[in-house]
Amino acid sequence: MLSYEYVKCTGLSEAVDILAKEEQAYPYAGGTDLMVGMRGGKFAPKKLVDIKTLPELNVFEENDQGIIIGAAITLNQIACHDSIIKNIPILAEGSHSVGGYTIRNRATLAGNICNASPAADTAAPLYTLDALINIVGPDGNRSLPVEEFFTGPGQTALKNGELVQSIFIPRPFPAGKGVYIKASRTGSVDLATVGVAVQNWGEHVKIAVGAVAATPVRAFSVEKAINEKGEKSSAEAAKLVNNDIAPITDIRGSREYRYHMVEVLVRRGLEQTMGV
Numbered sequence: 711m712l713s714y715e716y717v718k719c720t721g722l723s724e725a726v727d728i729l730a731k732e733e734q735a736y737p738y739a740g741g742t743d744l745m746v747g748m749r750g751g752k753f754a755p756k757k758l759v760d761i762k763t764l765p766e767l768n769v770f771e772e773n774d775q776g777i778i779i780g781a782a783i784t785l786n787q788i789a790c791h792d793s794i795i796k797n798i799p800i801l802a803e804g805s806h807s808v809g810g811y812t813i814r815n816r817a818t819l820a821g822n823i824c825n826a827s828p829a830a831d832t833a834a835p836l837y838t839l840d841a842l843i844n845i846v847g848p849d850g851n852r853s854l855p856v857e858e859f860f861t862g863p864g865q866t867a868l869k870n871g872e873l874v875q876s877i878f879i880p881r882p883f884p885a886g887k888g889v890y891i892k893a894s895r896t897g898s899v900d901l902a903t904v905g906v907a908v909q910n911w912g913e914h915v916k917i918a919v920g921a922v923a924a925t926p927v928r929a930f931s932v933e934k935a936i937n938e939k940g941e942k943s944s945a946e947a948a949k950l951v952n953n954d955i956a957p958i959t960d961i962r963g964s965r966e967y968r969y970h971m972v973e974v975l976v977r978r979g980l981e982q983t984m985g986v
């Protein structure tokens with residue numbers, strides 16, 4: 711039987727205060743990872759700090775610089791948001807790839823990256839968009855590029871007492887042509903066996919892949935071949951992705967299958983976004 715205290719805060723500073731003082735206090739957003747992890751013995755919080763209704767985290771704002779997505783904004787809100795669909799379709803696709811409709815009604819973008827699964831569906835799209843993670847904690851605010859936020863499987867750069875306040879996607883919008891392609895064991899609800907995000911910015915392409923290393927990673931070898939060496943063949947460029955990854959075998963797929971699929975999906979992503 712799980713035993714913990716549930717705390718509903720009225721303001722962000724109260725939440726930060728509790729999280730900083732109590733080591734076994736966890737931020738509770740949608741709970742779709744947290745509850746599963748608690749039942750499976752992965753997390754044993756003494757306190758759950760409900761951050762879902764905090765006004766400071768319920769921000770969804772577009773300005774001259776970009777779009778700010780508060781940590782309480784759900785994946786369905788993002789996947790159905792007119793401006794995201796029109797201007798940042800790769801993020802709408804990544805958000806829509808998570809679970810089923812009811813999961814996305816609770817699950818947040820911030821929760822997806824804070825859980826830090828190497829297979830997190832929103833991570834690879836965020837890598838190709840140069841997203842910044844805005845963090846608040848006992849020592850104030852700081853921002854990190856999303857690529858520095860993921861530090862290992864289930865691990866992030868968050869320090870004790872810190873939480874993600876929002877995710878910032880910088881302009882220009884529309885963000886070129888981008889796709890997120892996911893291979894999973896079933897056609898419906900499952901984590902990615904391989905996830906590939908390809909974002910064509912016009913002048914250059916950015917590619918990130920998930921579930922093939924300890925964290926989501928950029929496919930720098932492929933990017934270099936296209937952006938710097940002018941490689942025109944998607945098939946030839948896609949072969950290079952194997953230099954950027956270190957997949958493992960697990961219940962979702964073997965190491966060999968992942969090496970194969972990531973190349974296939976990078977090729978398809980390049981064909982769809984670059985037309986080469």
Ligand SMILES: Cc1cc2nc3c(=O)[nH]c(=O)nc-3n(C[C@H](O)[C@H](O)[C@H](O)COP(=O)(O)OP(=O)(O)OC[C@H]3O[C@@H](n4cnc5c(N)ncnc54)[C@H](O)[C@@H]3O)c2cc1C
Nearest residue numbers: 739740741742743744809817818821822824830831873874
């Ligand atoms: C049936 C099912 C299917 C799923 N399918 C997928 C899938 O296809 N793809 C995929 O990527 N994921 C999937 N997931 C995992 C999950 O739904 C996502 O990772 C989700 O986005 C997590 O968000 P949440 O708001 O529910 O996070 P929570 O469960 O509330 O939190 C997750 C972790 O992050 C911490 N946290 C939450 N918010 C913050 C914050 N603002 N600052 C600091 N720490 C924070 C929590 O303390 C916890 O450790 C699935 C889960 C289920 C149950």
